[in-house]
Amino acid sequence: MAEMQISRRDIDSLADKLARLEPELTPPERALLLFMLGVAADSINRSDADEYAGALVSATNDQSVPVVVSMTESVPSIEDEFAKAFTPAAAGGVQLLRGSIGPGPAD
Amino acid sequence: MHPPQATAEERAAWPVVLVSMPFLEVYRPSIQIALLKAIGAAHGFPVRTLHAHLDLAAAVGVDLYQQLSEHRGRLLGEWLFSVEAFGAAAPDPDARHAVELAGTHLAERLVRVRRETVPAYLDALVDTYDWSSVRVVGFSSTFQQNTASIALARRLKRRWPHLLTLFGGANFEGEMGLEYVRAADSVDLAVIGEGDAAFPLLLEALAAGADLGSVPGLARRVEDRVEATPATPPSEQLDHLPFPDYAEYFERAETLGLLTVADRPEVGIPFESARGCWWGAKHHCTFCGLNGETMRFRSRSADRVLDELAHQARTYGSFRFDAVDNILDMRYLSTLVPRLAEYDFDVFYEVKANLSRAQLSSLAQAGVRRLQPGIESLSSRVLTLMRKGVRAAQNVNLLRWAQYYGMHVEWNLLWGFPGETEEDYAEQASIIPDLVHLRPPAGASRIWLERFSPLFTETDLADLRYRAPERSYSYVYPDTVDLNRAAYFFEYSLKEPLPDSAYDGVRDGIAQWTAAWQADQLPLLTYRAAPGLVHIYDGRYPDRAGTYTFRDTLAHIYLACTDRPVTAAAVQRGLPPGLPDDFVEQAFKEFQQRGLMFLDGSMGLALALPAVPGK
Numbered sequence: 036m037a038e039m040q041i042s043r044r045d046i047d048s049l050a051d052k053l054a055r056l057e058p059e060l061t062p063p064e065r066a067l068l069l070f071m072l073g074v075a076a077d078s079i080n081r082s083d084a085d086e087y088a089g090a091l092v093s094a095t096n097d098q099s100v101p102v103v104v105s106m107t108e109s110v111p112s113i114e115d116e117f118a119k120a121f122t123p124a125a126a127g128g129v130q131l132l133r134g135s136i137g138p139g140p141a142d
Numbered sequence: 143m144h145p146p147q148a149t150a151e152e153r154a155a156w157p158v159v160l161v162s163m164p165f166l167e168v169y170r171p172s173i174q175i176a177l178l179k180a181i182g183a184a185h186g187f188p189v190r191t192l193h194a195h196l197d198l199a200a201a202v203g204v205d206l207y208q209q210l211s212e213h214r215g216r217l218l219g220e221w222l223f224s225v226e227a228f229g230a231a232a233p234d235p236d237a238r239h240a241v242e243l244a245g246t247h248l249a250e251r252l253v254r255v256r257r258e259t260v261p262a263y264l265d266a267l268v269d270t271y272d273w274s275s276v277r278v279v280g281f282s283s284t285f286q287q288n289t290a291s292i293a294l295a296r297r298l299k300r301r302w303p304h305l306l307t308l309f310g311g312a313n314f315e316g317e318m319g320l321e322y323v324r325a326a327d328s329v330d331l332a333v334i335g336e337g338d339a340a341f342p343l344l345l346e347a348l349a350a351g352a353d354l355g356s357v358p359g360l361a362r363r364v365e366d367r368v369e370a371t372p373a374t375p376p377s378e379q380l381d382h383l384p385f386p387d388y389a390e391y392f393e394r395a396e397t398l399g400l401l402t403v404a405d406r407p408e409v410g411i412p413f414e415s416a417r418g419c420w421w422g423a424k425h426h427c428t429f430c431g432l433n434g435e436t437m438r439f440r441s442r443s444a445d446r447v448l449d450e451l452a453h454q455a456r457t458y459g460s461f462r463f464d465a466v467d468n469i470l471d472m473r474y475l476s477t478l479v480p481r482l483a484e485y486d487f488d489v490f491y492e493v494k495a496n497l498s499r500a501q502l503s504s505l506a507q508a509g510v511r512r513l514q515p516g517i518e519s520l521s522s523r524v525l526t527l528m529r530k531g532v533r534a535a536q537n538v539n540l541l542r543w544a545q546y547y548g549m550h551v552e553w554n555l556l557w558g559f560p561g562e563t564e565e566d567y568a569e570q571a572s573i574i575p576d577l578v579h580l581r582p583p584a585g586a587s588r589i590w591l592e593r594f595s596p597l598f599t600e601t602d603l604a605d606l607r608y609r610a611p612e613r614s615y616s617y618v619y620p621d622t623v624d625l626n627r628a629a630y631f632f633e634y635s636l637k638e639p640l641p642d643s644a645y646d647g648v649r650d651g652i653a654q655w656t657a658a659w660q661a662d663q664l665p666l667l668t669y670r671a672a673p674g675l676v677h678i679y680d681g682r683y684p685d686r687a688g689t690y691t692f693r694d695t696l697a698h699i700y701l702a703c704t705d706r707p708v709t710a711a712a713v714q715r716g717l718p719p720g721l722p723d724d725f726v727e728q729a730f731k732e733f734q735q736r737g738l739m740f741l742d743g744s745m746g747l748a749l750a751l752p753a754v755p756g757k
Contacts (some may be wrong), residue, residue, distance in 0.1 A: 113725070116696055117732045124687040 148349035153186040156349045159273075160280040163290035164195045165211040165219040168204055168400060173412035173466055174282035174311060176386035178341050184384050185342040187349075191390045192271065194294070195287075198263050200398040202255055209248075211286075216243045216614035219286035222256045224618045226264055226293035227326075231620035239617045264297050273298060278306045278348070280341075283313040288322075289618060295328040306330050308344070310337045313630065314361075315433055318593070321627035323361045324368045325620075332361045335373040336417075336436070338383060376438060380417065381446045385453050392458055403459070410464040410490065411454050415478070416441035419468045421494055425529045427516075428559065428603060431592030431630065432468065441471040444478035451487060464490040464512075475501055482508035492516065495532045499543045499705050506547035515540050517553040517583070520570045522742055527559045529596070535707035535742035538749070541580040546751045551581050555652065557645055558588035560597070560604050560636055564644045571647025574655055576737035576749060578682050579667040582655040586648060591632040598632065607635045658682075667738075668753035669704070676700050678738055678750050690738065695721070699729045700738070700748050707745040 160175035160182075175191045182189035199207035210219050221243055225232045237256060240249040273279075279298060281291035295307040310333035314322060319332045331354070333340045340359040347357050354360060359373030388411065395401040401409065418439035422432055451463055470493045471478075482489065483504075490512035497505070497515075505513075517540070519525050522533045544551045557567065590612070591597055597604045611629035619625060658665050666681035676697040678690040692700055695717060702713045710726040717726070730746040733739035740747045 113696075113728050113732055116692070117736070120690045120692055120696075121736075122689050122691065124681075124689070 146350040146352045148346055150186055152349040153345070154188060156187055156277045156345055157275055158182055158187055158189040158278040158280060158345065159192050159271075159276050160189060160282065161192045161194050161291070161294065162282055163287050163294060164198045164223070165207070165213075165286045165290070166193075166195045166284075167211050168196065168199045168207055168395075169408070170410055170412065170464070171386075171388040171391035172282055173386050173414060174284070174337075175280070176388050176391070176412075177383065177414075178280065178282075178337060180384035180387045181338060181342055182345060183387070185345065187342070187345050191387070193391045193394050194267055195290075196391075196394050196398050196400055197267065198259075198290075200400060201259055201263050204400065206251070206255075213286075217286060217612070217618050218243045218252070218614075220289045220618040221614065222252065222260055223289035223293045225256065226260055227289040227296060227328075228292075228620045229296075231622060232618075233620060234617045239614075243614060243617065260293075264294055267294060268297050268301055273302050273305065276302075276305060278308055278345070280308040280310070283309055283311040285312070287311070288313045292322075292326050292328055299328050306348070308333065310334075310341075315436075316594070317627045318630060320361050320368050320370055321624055323363060325623040325628070330362065333359055334361050334370060335359045336376050338377060339374050376417070376436065376440070378440055380414070380440055380442045385450050386412070388454070388458060406459040407461050409458070409460045410462045411458060411460050412464050412466050413447070413450055413454070414442075414466050415447045415474070416467040416469070416471045420471070421469060421531055425531055426596050427529050428596045429528060429556070429589045429592065430596075431594045431598075433594035439469075439471075441467075441473070444474065444481060447474075447478055448481055448485075451482075451485070455485075455487070461486060462488045465492070468492055469494055475504060479504050479508045479510070482510070485509065488512070490514070495530075495540045496536045497540055497543075499539075502540070502543045502547055502549065506549055511549045512552070513544055513549050514552045515544075517541070517551075518556045520555070520573060520577075521566045524557075524559060524562055524566050527561045528556075533707070533742055533745070535740055535745050535747045538577065538580070538740050539706055539747055541577070542747075542749070542751055545580055546755070553581075553583050555583045555586040555648065556589045557586075557648070558636075558639075562640065564640055567640075567644050567648050571651050573740065574648070574651035576682075576740065578655050578658045579665040579749075579751075582659055583652060586645075586652045588645075591634045593630045593632070597634075604634070605637045607637045607639075609634045667750045669700075669748070669750040670753045671697070671701055674698075679753065680737070680750075682737070690736065695725075696729055699726055700733060703739065703746045704748040704750070704752075707740075707742060707747040709744045710746060711744065713746070 160178055162172035162175050166172055171193060172191070175193075179189045179191045195211075202210075210222070213219065221234070221239070225235055237253045240253050240256075243249075244252045279295065281287075281295065283291045291309065295309075298305050299307065307328060307330045309319070309322065309329050309331070313319075314332045314334060316334065319334045323329050323332045331344070333344070336359075340357060344354070344357045344360060346352075347354055354362060355369070355371060358371050361368055361370040363369075392401065392406065392409075396403065416439065418437050419430075419432055420439040421427075422430060422437050423439055426432075426437070454463070455461055470491045487509045489508070489510045491505075491510055492514045493505075493516075495515040495517055515537075516530070517537045518528060518530060520534045520537060522535070525532060525534060525537075541551060541553075555570075589597075591609065598609075610633050611625035612631040612633050615625045615629050615631075619628065663681075663684070665683070666679065668681075669676055669678045671677075674694050674697060676692050678692070678700075679688075680690065681687045698717065699713055702708055702716060710730055714721070714723075714726045722728075726746075727744075730739060730741055733746070733748075734741045738749055740749055
């Protein structure tokens, strides 16, 4: 699945909207929202954060501050991703899938 | 007023022999004479075929004969028969051009064939076949069958002056046929254009004693001039034509020891499902020599095609079929092809190169495993100059998926087009090393200028410094033949030609590509994918083999370009927002720099094939 870059402005905007929404929520709704945000934060934290080019979101036990957001370092460049993409075959190693693709029956 | 009708007895009194002379391929019967035989028989005429080219193959050996029949350069086969065709008027009686035409390795042997084997071969044909009751001898002449046909006609008419000789085929299209009728005494009559209608009408007129001037599309000498009647428009309907009768080919090949019954499944039986070219009717490729009348596209019904293939398989025991069509009827992809999948045939078709992966998969399932897609170039700019109507990325994509589905693709790379630049060939040379895991071209060369092609007929298209019949015609035909009217191939020079060195990079690249396909280990470039991940194994060059790993966005970009060429903008639209506007373009360039992607303008095409077969 493709990742999405999240900016500081996105996080501030979402926090503002949730803060405005809070007075209208019933206690169960507020608990549900916090649960959902917690699940989302756990999910993101379980992923390989170094692979992501955006924000980290983490849960906290303090329900008065339901979500704490912090930014990672800058987005890795395409050049960097390509530079580390290649793994040379071991000398004399097994050739992958030899024969699975080949010439047609006329050969 | 209707022309006179012959009675059954009168028709029976006009036996016809239709002859196929060298250099038709050995392991391929002639659809031309086999079809006309069936048409003549359907009209009540006693028509036989004589695949006489087989006798020469038996005489000189199959290996040498095949070298000659597959020869696509100078008119070597025509030269072998020219003395027998034209006698003392033939040029080069002393075979001074043997080395130039055949090369030093073959010259001496071919001089002997010309002086000894060919006369003996013709004598044997005249002596061993019962010509006494034959009234008409017909010759189908295509490619290098012309002088051998004229030579046998000359010998036959010397021995049996009553025989009427009839010629037809591609060598007699348009003014070429008129010139041969004018200049060659042994050519009595020629059908100019399609013979399906003219042939039975001619026999009918002969049997009824009617005026031959009533036969459409017929050329003949009348006193000191050539008269030709207008041809009827090519038939729109092809379903009514009978099945070609190949029985005599198999009998003769087996009698001569060229085939055994056990070989029959491997003989490619020609069949015709369509005539003309639907692409050429709209945009005539600039180098293509199909002429205006024969360009109009017509095809048979799927039922009729299937009936013929089933009949021929049952009759001759072969499962290998070669379509003689210029281009696949795209309607067959939904009509004929799904039903062909129910049979176990091995089928050849010429196709346009813009077929999709799904279409190629369907064709492969149907047993269409030999293709000639007319690729011609790996440069979209040069393809535009040719009016091919495909892009280079489509050509490469066809090579990819045809290979994945186990299809053999026959293709060539051509140059010599007005407007091409050195950069066009430098670019092609630079991308060839990335393509070595795909099947290389069978050849790469300058185009030959063909009569009827736009480069020949449209003077504003080709800015030529000179144009002349290809030189070896003058080694074959006497100077009484006007080669400007008789030749099909022409030499030419552009007013501003590229230096020949402009093509060196392409030549060298293809030589290395071809060598790589002759090695024990074929070059490989394959991928395996999972959500958010692609592994690309690059085994094209053993000293640089390894695996690329791309995740998430880059994996998505690569996999988006595996089925077909896709523009960077289209790929970008499929990605989440927030990425830099040129993200995909940058990724395309990085993939290209590693030889993993082919870029064609704004389009990218992944070059790797799925590692897992059969999808």
